[in-house]
Amino acid sequence: MTEHRVKVAVPAPFFHALDYLPGDLELVPGMRVQVPLGRRQVVGVVTAVERTIDDEIRCRPITAVLDNGAPLPADLLSLCNWAADYYCHPLGEVLAAALPAGLRKLPGKAIRRRKSPKALRSPSSAGEALQRAPTPEQAVVLDALAGQPPGFGVDLIEGVTGSGKTEIYLHRVQAAIEAQGQALVLTPEIGLTPQLVERFRQRFGDGVAVFHSGMTERARTDTWQACSEGRCPVVIGTRSAVFLPLPRLALIVIDEEHDASFKQQDGFRYSARDIAIVRAQRAAVPVILGSATPSLESLHNVARGRYRHHRLNARAGAARMPQPRLLDLRNTKLRDGLSAELIDTASRHLAAGGQVLFFVNRRGYAPALLCHECGWLAPCPHCDARLTLHRARGRLICHHCGSDSRVPLRCGQCSSTDLIPVGQGTERVEDALRALYPDLRVERIDSDRARLAGELDRLLADIHSRDIRILVGTQMLAKGHDFEGLTLVGVIDADQALYSSDFRAVERMGQLLTQVTGRAGRGATSGEVVVQTHQPDHPQLQRWLRDGYAGLSRELLEERRLMGFPPFSHLALLRADALDADAAQDFLQKVAALIPGDRSIDKLGPVPAPMERRANRVRAQLLLRSQNRMGLQRLLAELVPQLGSLPGARRVRWSVDVDPIDLY
DNA sequence: AGCACGCCGACT
């Protein structure tokens, strides 16, 4: 007997959609439905409607259809399906990540009514007045972009900080809008870089929607709805915006494409940049990638002829990119991490009226507290890590698990009271600079400081008004901010990355150093950048100094090729952790045993994670590497759905990370 | 994931 069956993806870790009976409901793929699952009711998405004679599995009826309006568009459903396969993640959970919370929950008593669409300020009237004439260099890039054949293609714009990448985006977005299309602009963090949204608002007025995790659930759902109805010509969003429904999608811009925050680091571990490129390919629309420091992946795609490449070298106005110099710390006297020469340089800039930024990539006062008598280092009770001293708060805090305790008066081992902070964080450098320059306003900007709403905005305003003369900040400050009066950037310690075992550490160091270098000399005065180091002869640091990020990245690509690491191979990282000592590694050992001894896939591990114990869980990992992406994906597609039923799987937490960026 | 069932320790 022939019957209709409906495949429904539910928010649970199943690798296949479940079957339900439609009854007399009219269903099409993409509709949200309420279905019974065990003894609860959940929201699922219809993925297919089939005629079937397979009666073997039990089948319950669909409770209700939840969409009064349009179903999830077919292109998005299909994109989510692709992503679920590529990242080996259950489709129902992928859809849950793609839909705003308001569409994932069962409706309450009140039926949500759609707001009537706002009248949009006409883009052209708002825009024309503020249109800047492109520089000759920008004009070359714009001509090249305008001359591309229609359809999919990726253009990477490698432009130094301040060279006007945003202006290029604005022109291409304008062209997309004029052709009645919608443009999607992805950015790493909206809260930290309000300038990008500002520039778009100046040009396109209320046509610009934003979408990010800081918005209320309600606002996100409304924006989702507006996008799906084609009411947003431009939407600027973070990672999850890659899943917004855009019926007239005409262009995708990915700003700061190298930025790690495009990769989700838990649950469904997707790369918004990579999904965006797949989406553009499927929708046959162009992609613009922009960065001062492109990822090695994108540069490799340029080298292979997959992406087109454009450069913007000139900075706007009179500003020149500073030539950084290294400051050899060996055998110099340091005061809270600051050398006398750096202090002299800073004093000179301050006396001349400039602003100075000290870049310290660590929060807190000091990354460790040491007993001077016996060598004890205050450890985190839950992790294989040292506690960070937050002196102003009088706390020792673990930056890995959040463990928080009072600063002890005595050594935990020998009871000595001679405890000294070692190393320096932002708070310590801030204190030192306050003592050195009591008459100047010194402020620290890091995530501890900017946690309060509006605090970051206030600080940024006081920087622009030159009220703040000296800034101490983490990489939070390295991104996107324009500080006209900033003439000196001092990097306190460039060496951390040079000691790291992570294969991407030097790439990230180069990106960070280049980004902070771009902070100096944005105004008329040429800037100065000083990098303190104990490794002044390190070849990669030297390479960066001589040939900039472009030279360093060429060298790093060559190194990756020789080592067989991405982008010259593909990685998937299986992680596991557990409360008992060996459970995670034993589990991954069983996983490894399931993988055929195929020459095309390297099994690296299982091994203990670089930080073996974290938040009281013992962690292990198994890295898979292959030259052949399809081969790796086929293996994972076969392997991953079995892992949950492996003996011991319930005793461990495990995850799969396709294209991992951090190997810890 | 969420929720049941089920079989062993300390309490009104």
Place this chain on the structure above:
DNA sequence: GTCGGCGTGCTC
């Protein structure tokens, strides 16, 4: 004698 710990099994 019960309340409740989390091990394991299942959800169309």
